[in-house]
Amino acid sequence: MGSTLTTPIFELYRQQFNLSDQSIAIIFAAYVAGVIVSLLVSDVAARRWGHRAVTIVAVLVSLVAALFFLLAETAISVGIARVLSGISVGLCTATLTTMMRASLPATSAAICASVGLATGLACGPLLAEVAILWLPDPAHSAFWLYLPFPTISLLLMSMLRPTRSLMHLRQFPVPETVSNSRRVILSTATLCCAFALNGYYLSLVPSLLQRDLATTHPLAVLAVTILLAAAAMGQALVRHVSVRLVEYIGLALLAIGSMCAAILIYVGNGPAFIICTGVLGLGHGMTTSSSLAALNTAVPSDRSATATVRYYIFGYLASALPIIGLGWLSDQLGLNIASITFFLLEFFFILACYVRLVYLTRPAAASHVVAGVIQNNVKD
Template sequence: MTPSQTAQKRRAGPFLGVALAFAATMIGTTMPTPLYPIYQQQFGFSQLTITIIFAVYAAGVIGALLLTGRWSDQLGRRPMLFAGLAASVLSDVVFWHAGGLGMILTGRVLSGISAGIFTGTATVAVMELVPDAWKRVGPLVATAANMGGLGLGPMLAGVLAVAFPMPLILPYVVHLALVLLAVLCLWRAPETVERPARIRLSVQRLGVPEGVRSVFVPAAIAAFAGFMVCGFATSVTPAFLGRELGHHNPALIGFVAGLLFIASTVGQMLQGRLPEARRLPIGCGVLLIGVLLIAWGIGAKTLTGFIVGPAVAGIGQGIAFRAGLGAIAAASPAEHKASVVSTFFVVAYIAISLPVIGIGVVASVVSLQLTGLLFALLVALLCCVALAMLLRPSRQGESSDA
């Protein structure tokens, strides 16, 4: 091995270590999904309660994004990532000893805080540590660590709940071991930020300059629709599979819930091969097809729709999300880029939480099946609105050229 190859290998270690820590943290945020039916049975929770449990996670994410989004520039990447891991550990411990709704809500908020810290800080850290020879795959590794971790979380918890006793304890013990490994990885990673002489911590401001709004609005609508489906997958899917389809196996529930995120990872990887001007419309179109397949699964009460639908919707969500994020980042002036991107992420996480609470409220009045169909109709409508906004300029351009 040549000296340059040895140096490259040394640089690859911290890069992969931070990516592993990123994935381990995100795994912990979705692990409770296949366990919700067990919590319902043990504590007598209603479907509305389950959706609220999920929604407070999004509140934790948004709070951490806004409060700490710029702190790593002042304090350094490693301290913030260690703080995220600490929140993840606390979440596991709280869930491990949860004896009722209060502790479960606390565990979800802590989990959301860990995700909020890692979503911004770890993505930047991975990109800063990528070896020169791997520059082209750096963004894909960050994407796989984030969305892939979200997808593996329910799959891992579901398998553990089926294969071993103590289904409400063992998944969190296993995740604690993963977090310990993540701590070791971060310990070996170098700091990529030089602290300023005077540290100034500030809250991330939100805002979209007028010149960026024409790009931001359709991208945000598409992101809202895509993350609504993400929220549906990780909060309501267990109830649909159990109450409507009669499938109560946690491993199956975890697979179906995690499938959308794995597919999203694939979609984000594929979007670079699409024509740049058509990436966002193509993503919206694929998402629309996936949502219609999910609606078919709900209406026909068939498991096939809950497997094929999330797989297709996830690919569309991944394409649309990465394309939209890239478009608004490119359109934003340097002095407003951070606030615009943060606003985009806040829109996405609001989409994960508020519509899911709406599902819980509506499901307490009408059937879960009708609620699901109304939800799918709303997402489909948002996709159509985004598509109309995205395609209208091209039509006008074509007509003027003619």
């Protein structure tokens, strides 16, 4: 929640500190830098001190980040607060995902992790919008509203028993094959597409809707919330559907939504763009949950934590690096041109992932058919 709380406030920061689109993108990327740094150390820290201890530290860092936001009076102080917020999210993300993997089946763990993440992200913009509409000094008061949440989380985590190291949990070996390696690469690529969309919406879409598509501030924030809420809904609805089918549908929705979004930005239709966001959100959620489930299935249990960390590092890099480039392009050519460029690139990357998925799944299906024919011949 804390990571998306700033999304509606970015426009206030732009006016207060006279920032450009690229400066906003850099402040957003500062959060990602914090996430990546903490992801790199979270696995080692969890093995040494336990997952419960790492999660408690993450919540404490989240409280410190909120205090920095409350005291922020310059763009640099906002950037520092974003780094701290990213450190908190990074420590929680991989640690909690690994804990769920240890106590739940692979698919259920992926869905629970994805739905929980998306739900928390969706609540952040709504909380900030409450402060913007009804409270004075919303850039600071939004974080007063946020403070009870990490405080309650800290109390709940302190009541849990320390978790055992994953080395002592029951493991189910997964043979390491070329097919599994290719599956991990595809899962990471599809996650990057979804996270790039996430970064774009959290950093630049509210400004796009207000400045170029002539919508109000509440509707601009609603678009971000729709994306994240639809992502959570998409992950929850496909719980009992096969991972492969979910991937096909999710990538198709992302591709269709990306092309429609580019067209709607070009014609300047803000309300239709917000509706299209719902399609993108469903595709985002289905793609994220299915790629994480496929990763959990392909990676041996003893390498789960390391694979999860690498998986999220690539995802968060994809949410930051393209946005910095889009911020620069926006300052040069305008935010609408930069946004159209983003969605066209997103479309072609998703299309490449879809083709790769078809290529990887066809041989598997063919091998099952051949195996069945051979087995029948042997019986005869």
